[in-house]
Amino acid sequence: MISINHPTITNNGVVRPTLVEVNLDRLNENFRAIQASVAPAKIMAILKANAYGHGLVEIARHMITLGADYLGVAVLEEGILLREQGIQAPILVLGGIRGNQVPLFLKHDLTLTASSIEKLHQINEAAEQMGVTARVHLKIDTGMERIGVHYYSAEGFLEESLKCPNVSVDGIFSHFANADAADLSHARLQLERFNEVLRFYERRSLPTPVRHIANSSAILALPDSHFDMVRPGILLYGVYPSPAVPRTIRVRPALTWKSHVVYFKVVKPGHPVGYGSTWQSDHMVRVVTIPVGYGDGYFRSMSGNAQVVIRDRRYPVVGKIAMDQIMVNIERETAYNDDEVILLGESQGACITCEDLAHWAGTIPYEILTNINTRVPRIYIHERENG
Secondary structure, three states: OOEEOOHHHOEOOEOOOOEEEEEHHHHHHHHHHHHHHHOOOEEEEEOHHHHHOOOHHHHHHHHHHHOOOEEEEOOHHHHHHHHHOOOOOOEEEOOOOOHHHHHHHHHOOOEEEEOOHHHHHHHHHHHHHHOOOEEEEEEEEOOOOOOOEEHHHHHHHHHHHOOOOOEEEEEEEOOOOOOOOOOOHHHHHHHHHHHHHHHHHHHOOOOOOEEEEEOHHHHHHOHHHOOOEEOOOHHHHOOOOOOOOOOOOOOOOOEEEEEEOOEEEEEOOOOOEOHHHOEOOOOOEEEEEEOOOHHHOOOHHHOOOOEEEEOOEEEEEEOOOOOOOEEEEEEOOOOOOOOEEEEEEEEOOEEEOHHHHHHHHOOOHHHHHHOOOOOOOEEEEOHHHHO
């Protein structure tokens, strides 16, 4: 066992019954598989939203040991936290910025996303005042309509970037809207638009900044999009972006979410279980209580659909999922207090996948992972410790 990232939830070394295990060996395998597939492109490990629920700081440190060239986060605060924890690798903040945030980016040596001429000027002016050179990546909107300069207006933006003496343009990037779809026509159109923007540098015989557009889906489905660097997010953690994406790289989930039985009772027929009295049995059943709920990110919308694994068998969650507890119907089977419960993961072939949880909740795997609350401790293990 490597470390526990939430010591305030421990008591004399005893961890809360509900926890997340992150298998570092699985992360190693996933990283190496992606790296081999995209070589010679560099890797920007995407760590936004608490590293997709896996733990921001610990995963950042681990990615650096694996040789990640860049770290990618979504917001300024994530970048600052990594710097405060001693992370010195290049960090790109991918999201939009406000002008008054720029000095903090520069103070903490974070790479900014420059998404407009106005932002470029704000960055340049702040860098001049502080006597530093700001590192930026230029954001081009090729069809996402989120942030970034439209591809058809990009030439003036790139021209302006050459006139900012206190700005170093280290990269230029875009983002796919539909690379996870079965029909890749829009993604290919975005790629064509990005390539046209990049010809700006060729026409002027200028060195091209680091080019990147490939997210997890494009890493798998669009090799032409790999360019100089790729940005694996959910794929890095062992989950495929969508059923439509070809599984050209083998990855395995690194995260297991588990809990333990804390109560056992026999429930008579006609006695409803849980809030709203939405479920009852017409015969005597055994019901166990598990200390996890929507306050931990176990979505209430899964009520009536969710299953868990106890003693290598799947059982249904019954009644409404509460903030901190769920009840599971084990019928006439046996379970004891402190028995392990798999919420997400595998036990002797019985498995609950991220896709299962997403289906039951009516959402996508990304939301499942990123919503596992930070009150759930993360424990970092190696494969041999996980059996």
